[in-house]
Amino acid sequence: MSNWESKQTEFTESILAGNEQAAVALARTSLEEGATPVEFFENCISPSLQDIGKRFETLDIFLPEMVTAADTVEKVNEDVINPAVAESQAGESMSLGKVLLATVQGDLHDIGKNMVGLMLKVNGFEVVDLGTNVPPADIVARAEQEQVDIIGMSALLTTCLPYMKDVCDFLEGKNIRDKYPVIIGGAATHPEIAEEMGANTHGGSAAEGVEKCKMLLGKL
Amino acid sequence: MNNGMNYDLLLDALDKAENGPVLDEKEWDREVIGKNFRETLEKYDISMERDDPYITNDDALADRLYEAGMELAVKTGVYCIDTKRRMTWTREELESILSDMPDSVTLGTGDDTATVRRRRPEENSHVVIYGGPFGIPVSEELFIPFHEAYAREPLIEIFNLGTLLSTRGRKIRAGSPWEAVAAWQEKELAFEILERVGRPGMAMGCVEIATTEVGELAGTTLGGYRPTDAHKINFISEQKTAYHHLTEATHYAHVDAFSESYFNPMYGGYVGGAAGVALACVSGSIVMRACYQGTLNNIGPTHVHISASTHPEVLRALQLGLQALARNANFLTSPFIRPTTGPGTMEIFYETGALAVASAVAGCSYIDASQSAAGTHAGHASPLEVKFVAKLTHAVEGLSRADAAPIVAWMVDKYKDIQSEALTGKPFQELHDLETLDPTPEWNQMYLDAINEVNQEFGLNISG
Numbered sequence: 129m130s131n132w133e134s135k136q137t138e139f140t141e142s143i144l145a146g147n148e149q150a151a152v153a154l155a156r157t158s159l160e161e162g163a164t165p166v167e168f169f170e171n172c173i174s175p176s177l178q179d180i181g182k183r184f185e186t187l188d189i190f191l192p193e194m195v196t197a198a199d200t201v202e203k204v205n206e207d208v209i210n211p212a213v214a215e216s217q218a219g220e221s222m223s224l225g226k227v228l229l230a231t232v233q234g235d236l237h238d239i240g241k242n243m244v245g246l247m248l249k250v251n252g253f254e255v256v257d258l259g260t261n262v263p264p265a266d267i268v269a270r271a272e273q274e275q276v277d278i279i280g281m282s283a284l285l286t287t288c289l290p291y292m293k294d295v296c297d298f299l300e301g302k303n304i305r306d307k308y309p310v311i312i313g314g315a316a317t318h319p320e321i322a323e324e325m326g327a328n329t330h331g332g333s334a335a336e337g338v339e340k341c342k343m344l345l346g347k348l
Numbered sequence: 349m350n351n352g353m354n355y356d357l358l359l360d361a362l363d364k365a366e367n368g369p370v371l372d373e374k375e376w377d378r379e380v381i382g383k384n385f386r387e388t389l390e391k392y393d394i395s396m397e398r399d400d401p402y403i404t405n406d407d408a409l410a411d412r413l414y415e416a417g418m419e420l421a422v423k424t425g426v427y428c429i430d431t432k433r434r435m436t437w438t439r440e441e442l443e444s445i446l447s448d449m450p451d452s453v454t455l456g457t458g459d460d461t462a463t464v465r466r467r468r469p470e471e472n473s474h475v476v477i478y479g480g481p482f483g484i485p486v487s488e489e490l491f492i493p494f495h496e497a498y499a500r501e502p503l504i505e506i507f508n509l510g511t512l513l514s515t516r517g518r519k520i521r522a523g524s525p526w527e528a529v530a531a532w533q534e535k536e537l538a539f540e541i542l543e544r545v546g547r548p549g550m551a552m553g554c555v556e557i558a559t560t561e562v563g564e565l566a567g568t569t570l571g572g573y574r575p576t577d578a579h580k581i582n583f584i585s586e587q588k589t590a591y592h593h594l595t596e597a598t599h600y601a602h603v604d605a606f607s608e609s610y611f612n613p614m615y616g617g618y619v620g621g622a623a624g625v626a627l628a629c630v631s632g633s634i635v636m637r638a639c640y641q642g643t644l645n646n647i648g649p650t651h652v653h654i655s656a657s658t659h660p661e662v663l664r665a666l667q668l669g670l671q672a673l674a675r676n677a678n679f680l681t682s683p684f685i686r687p688t689t690g691p692g693t694m695e696i697f698y699e700t701g702a703l704a705v706a707s708a709v710a711g712c713s714y715i716d717a718s719q720s721a722a723g724t725h726a727g728h729a730s731p732l733e734v735k736f737v738a739k740l741t742h743a744v745e746g747l748s749r750a751d752a753a754p755i756v757a758w759m760v761d762k763y764k765d766i767q768s769e770a771l772t773g774k775p776f777q778e779l780h781d782l783e784t785l786d787p788t789p790e791w792n793q794m795y796l797d798a799i800n801e802v803n804q805e806f807g808l809n810i811s812g
Contacts, residue, residue: 234523287530
């Protein structure tokens with residue numbers, strides 16, 4: 129087993145258990161031994177999170193474990209990786225892109241959206257989660273404010289679908305439609321609905337949503 | 349009140365939503381739900397493995413699950429997402445609320461009433477069939493023939509509707525005046541359908557188009573849906589409510605309407621695996637009764653990746669939850685049957701049938717069938733799957749759990765490997781003659797084949 133392989137195994141176990149101390153220590157030691165933040169991310173954080181994402185797809189682990197792992201990685205990033213990146217001034221970004229997520233107006237369901245958010249995070253995306261029941265104008269305003277790369281919207285209920293179309297119409301009205309690829313998902317949606325709402329694509333599951341986001345940004 | 353609601357208890361619940369401890373929603377999901385579920389399952393030694401039988405034959409386990417669910421209901425309560433507060437009840441309060449639940453209720457009017465009774469596991473008594481294309485979107489043009497085909501089916505005793513895709517040619521927007529327009533149109537069409545089939549008093553699930561309180565208030569008013577119908581109200585997963593649900597509960601108290609409260613615990617979500625879902629079925633039912641005082645109790649657990657209540661692990665969890673409730677309290681409970689497959693496939697009979705059999709012998713009082721093709725494709729539903737559920741359910745009333753287990757296992761084996769393929773089948777208009785509303789000969793033959801298969805395999809005597 130290579131050094132990175134053994135570190136990754138240890139890192140995966142630490143973040144699944146929510147052991148922040150061990151995960152942070154492992155990251156710190158790796159950097160002290162000469163690894164760059166990007167090397168640690170690519171060889172340890174990223175494969176560990178992908179492994180956890182796959183385990184969730186097959187339900188060998190459940191949502192609480194995935195939440196714990198994502199939170200622990202966030203702590204590692206805050207305490208070790210982000211400061212090291214800033215210090216090295218390498219200018220290298222480890223994020224695949226920034227995705228805005230919202231459950232649209234009229235809909236209070238959030239578990240599906242939360243799962244997509246977690247899967248995006250564990251696959252290297254930055255996520256701006258606006259929550260549930262979000263009016264179209266707020267989605268567009270926050271997309272501009274946060275300068276996101278993708279707008280993702282969820283709806284469980286068919287009567288909430290028109291609000292997805294509103295977002296696409298508002299983007300058109302502001303002449304910024306091309307700036308923001310739009311992906312939709314949720315129980316009320318399927319690929320034909322995405323087309324009807326004016327979205328770029330549809331995610332049928334959290335895992336497919338991640339793949340589609342990568343495709344939208346040309347990173348697949 | 350005829351609907352059994354206690355107004356003081358309702359006001360008390362509304363007070364709790366305003367005055368309970370403030371809590372961040374993330375903390376609710378992760379700590380109050382996630383952590384407490386894990387700890388309670390460990391404390392009560394409740395586990396379910398993937399190779400366990402689909403039907404549990406262990407009364408002690410069912411009772412332990414109920415006790416664990418009661419303890420969890422006290423520990424957790426309900427989260428109100430509008431006030432960001434936790435609504436809690438003491439064990440004494442919950443026990444008092446549950447002890448006041450009636451053990452039967454009659455919905456509908458005149459010659460078209462249906463009486464839903466508490467049943468126990470393996471009890472040889474009638475299971476009410478609550479049938480229709482639950483929430484499945486359908487065009488205005490097809491709305492009447494589509495639903496009339498269901499309402500004609502005599503085995504359906506309480507009737508449920510799909511949802512209008514548009515109202516008077518316009519898009520329906522949640523929370524807008526168009527939701528009110530759609531609610532009224534739905535009511536008019538529903539009453540017309542009942543008149544056409546000569547069953548004007550049959551109770552209906554309503555208001556189906558209501559996404560917010562706007563639809564419910566607009567549809568349940570003078571000249572609208574009746575107090576004797578089953579008015580819907582739900583939790584958001586897990587154990588969350590909002591002002592709009594509490595407003596609906598208040599409205600039901602004021603108009604003395606029966607209600608059907610429902611919730612959908614998520615397999616693989618914050619409650620964990622099958623054991624967590626079974627526990628959620630119990631704790632959710634208890635706190636939902638405290639929160640809304642619903643007449644009927646509908647549980648529709650779902651899989652986080654496959655939107656279905658028929659997934660083997662979900663089915664296994666639900667039947668145990670139903671047993672726990674049926675053995676320990678007067679809940680009038682139903683599973684919500686949501687298969688991945690649609691009409692025009694053989695698999696839809698196996699998917700809906702497996703959950704119907706498991707639920708009937710577990711002691712459910714009525715069966716909601718079905719949200720075919722997971723409710724995602726317009727018009728993809730047919731009364732034949734409900735007829736199949738009804739015939740099979742009545743055939744297994746009184747059957748032991750041990751005798752029902754092979755039927756369920758046989759059916760699950762026939763669909764478990766294709767659920768992720770989402771065989772949505774065909775829409776209603778391709779499976780039924782739109783003039784006579786009869787099924788096409790091919791589709792009817794598939795139904796008869798399914799009946800014959802079950803009869804031959806298990807020595808049943810179900811007529812077509």
